Amino acid sequence: MHVLVLGGTIDGREVTRALTEAGHDVVTSLAGRTTAARRRAADTVIGGFGGPEGLARWLSAERIDAVVDATHPFASQMSHHAAAASSATGVPLLRLDRPGWVSHPRAGTWTWADDHAAAAAAAADLAGPGGRVLLTVGRQPLGHYRGLAHVLARVAEMPRDARGDPPPQPPGWTIVEDRGPYELAAERGLLTREGIAVMVTKDSGAAATAAKLDAAAERGVPVVVVRRPPGPGGVPRVPTVAGVVAWIEALGSSPVDTEWGTTPGLPDEAFEHDGLITKRHQRAGALAFLRPLPRQLLWDVGTGSGAIAVEWARAAEGARAIGVERNPERAARARRNIERLAPGRVDVIEGDALAAIAGLPAPDAVFLGGGVSAPVLEACWHVLRPGGRIVAHGVTIETEGVLAAMFRAHGGQLARLGVEIAEPIGRFHGWTPLRAVTQWSCVRHIPLDESARPA
Numbered sequence: 001m002h003v004l005v006l007g008g009t010i011d012g013r014e015v016t017r018a019l020t021e022a023g024h025d026v027v028t029s030l031a032g033r034t035t036a037a038r039r040r041a042a043d044t045v046i047g048g049f050g051g052p053e054g055l056a057r058w059l060s061a062e063r064i065d066a067v068v069d070a071t072h073p074f075a076s077q078m079s080h081h082a083a084a085a086s087s088a089t090g091v092p093l094l095r096l097d098r099p100g101w102v103s104h105p106r107a108g109t110w111t112w113a114d115d116h117a118a119a120a121a122a123a124a125d126l127a128g129p130g131g132r133v134l135l136t137v138g139r140q141p142l143g144h145y146r147g148l149a150h151v152l153a154r155v156a157e158m159p160r161d162a163r164g165d166p167p168p169q170p171p172g173w174t175i176v177e178d179r180g181p182y183e184l185a186a187e188r189g190l191l192t193r194e195g196i197a198v199m200v201t202k203d204s205g206a207a208a209t210a211a212k213l214d215a216a217a218e219r220g221v222p223v224v225v226v227r228r229p230p231g232p233g234g235v236p237r238v239p240t241v242a243g244v245v246a247w248i249e250a251l252g253s254s255p256v257d258t259e260w261g262t263t264p265g266l267p268d269e270a271f272e273h274d275g276l277i278t279k280r281h282q283r284a285g286a287l288a289f290l291r292p293l294p295r296q297l298l299w300d301v302g303t304g305s306g307a308i309a310v311e312w313a314r315a316a317e318g319a320r321a322i323g324v325e326r327n328p329e330r331a332a333r334a335r336r337n338i339e340r341l342a343p344g345r346v347d348v349i350e351g352d353a354l355a356a357i358a359g360l361p362a363p364d365a366v367f368l369g370g371g372v373s374a375p376v377l378e379a380c381w382h383v384l385r386p387g388g389r390i391v392a393h394g395v396t397i398e399t400e401g402v403l404a405a406m407f408r409a410h411g412g413q414l415a416r417l418g419v420e421i422a423e424p425i426g427r428f429h430g431w432t433p434l435r436a437v438t439q440w441s442c443v444r445h446i447p448l449d450e451s452a453r454p455a
């Protein structure tokens, strides 16, 4: 697999090493902020891509198979750009999200701030007029803390102005350059020697910088922690480097199964289900209209057992799916089916359909398996990418009305799938009908560019 690792962190380096050792062709990219980064050579691209569009162009030009976002939890812009570029190109994206300090045993004793401005205000309160604040938030957000009078800021690399000189600091401020990992004894010494009254840090969660939290607890120094910015929705996440390798391997492995193959229409018994499953004949019919294509994304809204999402992901190389399910028990069941039949290729999001799909990457196909409401159908239709396919099934008269209205408004095909299965009646056999499904299927065509029309 040709993998792009968005790095700039220790995690990024470890992901690159682990994937290279596993035989993948890895390119690492760095923002190029630090001198060490700028010195990196082969298989490393330095500097930004020029926003999401630039990254999307680069992914296509370099024929990248997958992207691993291992940037720092506070490098939120890059994560959003990666999500947008993945959505635009269909190149699968995984986020390596190392656990934060929210689960630290002393997390409840710290002051949590939503952003740097709030952290600065909290630090000013806690430090009082003469108190010295230790800032370990990196160099970029230092501007938010300018209102603090007595500061020791520790940064990995000194801020520089355009000429490469350290800019003048406010009186009462000292900036020191240092890189982790930091030892507990040294952190204790720093707090005592420098007379630190309050410490401010970000919820980076890195083991290499955790000693300061223990030192602060021992010295009774209050801690202010800036919460992580929310990342983009709909991106699968793993907490470890091993998880990244497993995800890439699952993505790369050809989904060939010697018993069943990859043609849609697996037996119902292949799935753990509670009866609410799109039955085999009707499922195969739905997938024929959804048309799984390599690296494309399906939303399976009301995923139930996850059967449609699983079959979609198995049918084309690199195809991915997001299942949305309101019922936690069914969501857990779908995850078990995915783990067995299409590991790493389908995510399940729990929640109400309308709320859950907001913010997901735009789909190439959408399946709605039942209990379809007009607002959900319309919302899905309008975010469907050009050339995208929608298939909606209904078994009730009410849903049939909704599907007929969509058919009138957008065209496509309306079909009724009646299936009867021969079952024993005593020594003989008779037809047992499945509940008939009304199916609306439609392709969202690319609008014709006026300028491209023949005169």
Ligand code: NAP
Pocket: 006, 007, 008, 009, 029, 030, 031, 033, 046, 047, 048, 049, 050, 051, 052, 054, 055, 070, 071, 072, 074, 075, 076, 077, 078, 079, 081, 137, 138
């Ligand atoms: P950011 O705000 O998310 O990104 C700003 C811009 O920098 C991006 O739009 C992108 O430019 C470019 N960029 C960022 N990461 C990149 C990468 N890995 N490869 C190529 N371009 C990248 O990021 P930031 O907070 O400035 O952080 C910059 C780098 O330092 C990241 O790689 C991050 O992992 C690392 N880092 C950050 C922190 C932190 O606290 N923020 C801490 C430790 C390490 P384009 O839009 O032109 O593509």
